[in-house]
Amino acid sequence: MTLILKQIFNLLKLLNSDTGLTSLSAGISLGFILGMSPLLSLQGILIILIAFFFRVQLGAMFVSSFFFAFIAFVFDPLFHSVGLSLLQNESLVPLWTKLFNMPLIPLTLFNNSIVMGAGLVSLILSPFVFILSRILIQKYRDTVVARFKDTKVWKFIKATSLYKWYYKYDSLYG
């Protein structure tokens, strides 16, 4: 829990800084794939491991995963129909049969219509989510953050000794 909270604080910090744009967007993009998947399957664990070992902003991934999981049920009929049409496609049945009888692959639960549909749709859309989040974050920094930094309130806070103390602490232990 501490790790997650720290990552969320980092997310807020990164959002408002000038750096970490790629790791933030990658986190949102992976969180999108994770959030759309209905069950914790092998590919879900794989995504968590990727996010863990690569410099992906985990806070962004967990927050976006939570957000997308919250709205994913709306797309379930779409995922179901896409997944079912793929799984029931006569020409693909030999492939599914082979995959189903291979080691580890059945643990991905690919033979579930929603897992298949959500997985395919989220994989296709993840690059777009990555690009879109990059643009939106950049826009956020250019407009909202820049405007906020110009306000008197922010200048007042920045001038307080408490902020200076926090800044020092963050640069040493953050």
Add this chain to the structure above:
Amino acid sequence: MTASTDKKKGPIRWGAVIPALLFCGLISLYAHFWLDGHLRQTMIWTGEYFYGAEINISSVNSSFLNGKLRITGIQITDKDKPERNLVSLGDITFKLDVAELLKAKFIVDTGEIKNIQWHSQRKRPGKVYPKDQSQNPRLKAIENTALEVAQENLEGNALGNVANVLAGNDIKTELKDIKSELKTEKKIKELEADLKNKETYYDNKLKELKKTANLKELNNEIKSYKWNKRDPIGSLSKANKLIQKTSSTYKTYEREIRRLRDDIKNLDKEVKNIDQWIEEDMNNLQQMAGVPSLDPEKIALSLFGKAFGANVTTLRKYSEIAKEYMPPPKSERPQETLVPRKRGEGETITFEKVGENPKLWIKKILVSSQANQSKYSGDLEGVITDITNSPRITGKPISFSLKGDFPNQKLFALDLNGNLNHHKKEASQDFQLAVGSFPFPEKKLSKSKDLTLKLLEQPGSLNLQGKKKDDLIQVTLSSSLKDPSFSVDSPKKLVKEIVTNSLSSMREVTMSASAQGKWEELKWKFRSNLAKELASGLKKEMSNQLKKAEQDLKNKLQAKIGPLKEKYKGQVDKLKNKLKSQLKAEEEKIKRESKEALNKIKGQQKDSVKKNTDKIKNKAKKFLKKLF
């Protein structure tokens, strides 16, 4: 402020390696120290949730790398007797195929179940949870609708009023009471009244016959017939027509007379009926006078109806449980629609194929148990094969075979076999259970004040078979007791003696029962030779008394019915003779008249033909003379 630190970092988070290793280490530690414990708790919780009573498991040992699962000390509390276990299993071992585990398939080549005990004593009574929390309402309904007939307490009533009869009710007294109820007497009176009607009927028939209007008409026609010299051919054909008419009229009369004679024969039949009624009266009187009458079905039902009914109900219950876990036939599955589903549910399609392993396949489980000091332990050996979620993939039925003895419970030569044939298109299930010897419990057959009769506890043998196909089930049970022992007690010495002697010759008691049809409308049948044997034994013992009673009855019947029968017979004979003589006279008359009429017309015909022939001859002669 963070820009300088970020620049130093590459795309890989090397700092995460140690936490990841630590995480893996923790997982390993968990798997080593706590996983088995949690598995044990999960198994207990799941089992109790579905079963509804306390389940204990001593230990669970699992090893993913070796694909091994061992569960020891399983005890399942008997819900009806919580101080005992329904069944306890000493040791279960499964060796899983690790390669198949990676394919999310549970394939067991050989499993073992050791030390099975039924109804063993628990150290402390097990908890039984309220039914509502753990039981399917459908199963509850099945349990509550236990076989009505089996729930009846028929013990002690199966022998009906035999004891009363044996207790010494006087046959003569019974006869006095039944005198006025004789069926024959009543019937003869009815026949006498009817005989008068019949006499009138026959008189009318004869009168009708005598009205020989047609014959008179014919006679007149014959009298008026004359040969026409000018039209000999016409006269000849008319004569022939009259001859034919006379013959047919005679035949008609003859037929009518024959019909009347047949009618008269029925009078004899009614006399014969009197003998039949006398016989029926005799039988009724014998029954009322106390010849034992036993209902074999009722006796069979009292012997084992309750137990058989309860077993069939249990079979139904487990069948319903099994049905819940079996996929319905494709035709019964709901139509696929694009209705929005709950999150995470979707539809899971399996891509199994023949030749590949199904998701779950326990190829063989060896079952063994050895008798020990425990009352409920036994020497048991058996095998369960091909437990699977996809029998069509394996192409084999789920089969089980168990053989053994439970010496402490006096259960010997137990042989249980069964098949769940779900690998075929049309699923079916069957089982056979044979028990060479088991302790048949004591049964009270009569507990009236005059007679207490018990079938004492002794070894019996049984065969139980069951089949289920579609919705139709068939369960049959046959059981027998060799050299049965009875306990007879009666305040009256004679009754005790008669019943004891009649039962002493019985060498075997057989019972059979069957239930057939749909679960909701089963047709039950119960049979036992006990009733027949008992009745024949009693009859034998009571034969002298009965013979005397029969003779008394015959005499009484003769005295009462004999004169009535003779009187009626005399009346019938008189009427019959009268009718016969009248019919004979009538027949002769008609015969004579017909003959006369025929002769007359034939004579006329002959004369006329002769005269004309002579005339033609003379004319021919004259003509020839003139010519030469």
